[in-house]
Amino acid sequence: MATSQRPTVGFVGLGAMGFGMAANLVKEGYTVRGYDVFPKSIERFQQAGGIAAASLSNSASGCEYYICMVATALQAQAALFDSEDAIVPGKHPVCHSKGIQFTDPNYPIALPQGATLLLCSTVPSSYAHSFPSQLPSIGRSDIFFVDAPVSCSARRAANGTLSIMAGASDAALAKGKEILAVMSDTNKLYLVPGGIGQGSNMKMVHQVLAGIQILAASEAMGFAARLGLDPAQTYDAVVKSESNSWMFENRGQRMLEEKYSTHVESALTIILKDVGIITAMSRVHAFPTPLVTAAEQVYLQGLSAGFGPNDDSGMVRMYCPDPLNGASDKTSDDSQTAAAKMALVLSLLRYVHIAAAAEAIAYANSLNIDLAQFYELVCAAAGGSAMFSDRGARMIRGIVQSALGIKEAEGEVGTIDEAAGELSAVVQEAQNLKCPLYLGGAALNLFLLAKRRGLGGEPDTTVIGVWGP
């Protein structure tokens, strides 16, 4: 790769994910001008071969591409438009008063004409939707805008193997595709139909699963510890079962380490922000999200307990305040009892994951998200679970078939009655142990509501009918 041929990229937001993304672009031969509110982050980026921008507007200087990876919509708005020294505005007020054009090479102070702006921060789709009117309102219709939230870990950001959900006009997508391809895994660059806003919506419905399943992992491991099960054995049992999820496998590992404040891969505040976007947008869309709502309140309680800067796997302490290791009941080695207890933990995750799949798919469908693409994306990303892979496919086929007016028999799964019965036994045992089960309780109520609607004998996937008319 000849460095000289690569265009210059501006970058704001050099946090855990942003740093990895920006450093990867440097590695791939791009000239990257990086900025962050924390000088230390800029310094680190400079050490990784980046150019330290002196200011927001300076980071945009001469850039064909600009990537915004700050934490929130509020920060994005300030950095891109509302700061005195903002990234996008074409004219620096002082320079303008001197009659100097913003394109004057001596004053490279804002995003050049015809640049492509990629908003990779996770934001409400309503914010992404504001760009097609905000840009013209400041005379910058020349900018190509791509709504392109990303998913996955800091490690994959640094490797250029992110999942990216990009929504934009065809022209903007054509412009942005090159750089999106560099940042993402070949198979994980999703060009989302529906244009601006649908990228953010796609990310959001993915985060419905992530937000529920991060807490579900804590709920399961905490419940297991309260049952007296060994955490490592629980982890192994779940991971090799169909109760597994990407989040359980990932977060469960860190629960075994129990270094929530020193080994922070993803802070509680991050998932809390994403979950907050979901419930805020669900209020705008008047869409009920019982599981995400329940999860959000527990995350807020965790925040109030001081867990905000900790790894989100530390939420297990909301269920089992004592260390997991050492909580297991070494006196009882009755393997039959242990097996029965483990079955409860597996049931909990299984049914929470089915209910989560229903909540996410029902929401995605109501937002006119391409469900086939959503399915493919989730299965390859952090929102995936064995239950989503199986039940999610059935739910989506059900929606498609219902739209087409056909009803095709599927291989058998358990019924709503069985789900309600098994989950009841789990919740009862947790009650006996005085262990809260926020998600287990909320999921059980969804299966019971489905039962009230006459779906008792139907497949457990019909729990999605709770969201129906």
Next chain:
Amino acid sequence: MATSQRPTVGFVGLGAMGFGMAANLVKEGYTVRGYDVFPKSIERFQQAGGIAAASLSNSASGCEYYICMVATALQAQAALFDSEDAIVPGKHPVCHSKGIQFTDPNYPIALPQGATLLLCSTVPSSYAHSFPSQLPSIGRSDIFFVDAPVSCSARRAANGTLSIMAGASDAALAKGKEILAVMSDTNKLYLVPGGIGQGSNMKMVHQVLAGIQILAASEAMGFAARLGLDPAQTYDAVVKSESNSWMFENRGQRMLEEKYSTHVESALTIILKDVGIITAMSRVHAFPTPLVTAAEQVYLQGLSAGFGPNDDSGMVRMYCPDPLNGASDKTSDDSQTAAAKMALVLSLLRYVHIAAAAEAIAYANSLNIDLAQFYELVCAAAGGSAMFSDRGARMIRGIVQSALGIKEAEGEVGTIDEAAGELSAVVQEAQNLKCPLYLGGAALNLFLLAKRRGLGGEPDTTVIGVWGP
């Protein structure tokens, strides 16, 4: 009242409520033989004029009536039947081996023939249902059994003005009525149709409201404090509004005092027990209880935080860990802003109370509870609220009218759309403040589910339709 004419009453469970009830019977001229596992409680009862029984069976000696007021079904079962020295069994093993009859005046060691046993503990109806088979199985078909849980405060127990919900055979009710009348307010003795079990079910559906509204009071006062509102002003505003409830008025007062560990009128563990009965029975009945389920998890979290022995009003600390007094924003005296904030708090309670009324009435209806009696009882008891009085009546009329196949217009109330809209604004503001709103969030989802079912333009009372087929 001539003391000599009054029959002897046995009593087990001399806790806060039980002591008041037993002492009141003494005051009314009954000879009362009291027992408790705590010797200090027996001593105190003796000082109040009661007879200190030496054992469980001794407390039953020569008693025409026996009242069981222990804390749980487990305790009741042990005291009444399963202890070596149990209250009910007709034959003391040792005495029997000597050929001595249990009616021998020298060995007055168990409940006499034809006695009336009143189970006043709050127990699952399934436990009350066990008596008609348990009693014959030990040869005690002679006992008249009344399932008679009570409600209200220790003060009213001591005054003989409790609410009592009594279910039994006609014969047992005829026997028990005298003593039930002494313990209860004239207007608050409810002879519940449907026999044994329905007394406990009636109590249970009343506790659906109590369990939700105790936490709702904390949620509202905590949210108000996080908004910067003055707690005393909040209390006054709620109490004089239609967002008021018996629980808010009662618990809110103690939140102003903030002496949760020293001024304990009703411990968290008590409501947690009642709520546990509700969710356990709701699993047996396959009835969804989203609000009580949410409340239970928060109570369990409170237990885990060490609040168990504290007054349940101390649950406000789950929402606002800092003292309420002093948390108010004295710097902002913009009365318009304060009024807008107060409106959010009032909305929160209003809609949680409407949703709670729906959950309780739907559950009562599914249990074939007499809804008119339930309504009357709630309005006069600790589960009452202004919203229950108004919306509850409308919901019950709706159920009755629907059963009769008629549809009569009612005076107007807000719509589901309005409820969802106003409650969304509340939940959004709480999210901005990072304040959990477990009940507000769960109630909002119920209104949104109703909207999904096409009830958007219908009265807010139609939220009960979420539990429909």
